[in-house]
Amino acid sequence: MRSSSLLLLSFLMGMFEIQGASDFRICAFNLHHFGESKSKKSNVMHTLTRIIARCDVCLLQEVRDSKERAVLVLLDRLNRYDTKHVYDVVASERLGRSDSYQEQYVFVYRTDTVTLTGHYQYPDDQKGDVDAFSREPFVVRFKAPKTDIKEFVLIPQHTSPANTTKELDELYDVLQHVRRMWKTDNVMLLGDFNADCGYLAKKNRKNVRLITEKNLFWLIADKTDTTVRSTTSCTYDRIVVHGERFARATVPFSAKPFNFQMEYRLTEDQALEVSDHFPVEVLLKGAGTKETQTKLFSLFILSHLVFQMLTW
Template identity: 75%
Template sequence: MRHPFLLQLLLAYVGVCDVRGVSEFKICAFNLQHFGESKAKKEDVMHTLAKIITRCDVSLLQEVRDSKQKALPQLLERLNKYDIYHKYAAVASERLGRSEAYQEQYVFVYRTDTVTVTGQYQYPDNRPGDVDAFSREPFVVRFKAPKTALKEFVLVPQHTSPANTTKELEALYDVLQHVRKMWKTENVMLLGDFNADCAYLSKRSRQKLRLFTENSLSWLIKDKTDTTVRSTTSCTYDRIVVHGDAFVNAVVPFSAKPFNFQLEYQLTEEQALMVSDHYPVEVLLKNGTAKLSFSLFLISLLTFISR
């Protein structure tokens, strides 16, 4: 071999490119804690939200309480001004909740240059024998993401009621099966504030839930991972769960985690709590064939120079 140093350098470069190539598409879920007109008027809070949300290709936002439909447009405008390299759009559920006094929306914010919405479905809360299982029925959205290894996937959001966590998580399994059959897909992710820890979900209840016992489901945010901002709590409320081997294989290993924006942006606990009492949770998906082709090109070059 006439160029041993050049060969080692290019091999290292291929490795770096591969890591970067599988680490570019991010899915996030964030409980915004009563996001509405009041929070939208706080400049520092909106700035922090823009920094957090523009880190992600797709973000599930929960606890959106925008009854006058003013706060969400303001947030989208802020996102598009903050990140000039991407265009952001949103798709939202109807206002959900058993009480007229307290209702929320599920909102998916996404980059239009990397993701396309190809389907949406508001799950009806009318399961046979168990009417009104959810306080906030899942708003299911199918996305096309050509640059990812999966190409297309379905996101099923859920923000459970703390008083009804076990029942809602059990019902969420039925939503998964319904969506798989309806859209003939195995690439399904369940995500959101499940309240799946501490006082809201006992170990005995978990052992009976199909979401925990079904082998085809992988819980990416592990137990004992704190997704709460308050220093007085340490609970794994927010979760990401994927169905099937294809989805598991499409995930960048060890990339699922909470994003500690308080630490990242050097906020006090009081400042962080003005944004939310939850950290967002996130996961990276591997890229598709584009980066692989580039790596193959470099490998071919390595072969040539090593002759």
């Protein structure tokens, strides 16, 4: 009887600990010059497919797909690799100050777990400040009924290394504009912010409203290495959520880089063929998490009392 109670107690404690976790994953991945050339490398595409198939929504950056073929190849591979879900994409226009170097923001998402309800290409003249961004944010809005948050907006940004401080500060204005336009506080900003090492000096952080604003929560901790090269250790890639409501809707401590080199047992050179960045990710809590936790906590207390009675 005592051993049975111990097993019950252990089981309920385990259930209580894992509640709040979710399989709903939001990711951001700098693919490092992703285009037709990379899409023809079978080993690279296989690894990319495995990485992206982990995510319900995945922001891709540095997509340099001028012929618009590489993303379609990736999408086809995803739908053949993961038959449990159906994937689709929404992409920005080609962005960049130079005709010789332009990128797209691309969101890959599972159509069976989220619904795309809007997208918006942010113009670069909201305050008359011409060309504040090298690559203006392409903002998207999703419904995700199986999550605690239900609906959210994603603002991507791949900052220019030469202008990181200004672009990060300007993102605060983008955030406020989107909140007013779509009347929502459930906003996440994510991407390769270049927010570390030589690109964002410590003395400049006080000038970045995205950092100083108290209602913004940076989920990827400083000194977390998001780079593949063993010779670098920088927290370039970030996830930031607006408001306590959204912060509470994320699974605690789930925001982190995904070390695909270690996970898939690749050499550094093999990993660098895929990207010089690790993707960053965060889990969202599932719907009904609070109610489930309350029930489990009650069961935990009950089983604990039973255990105490049996050991008296």
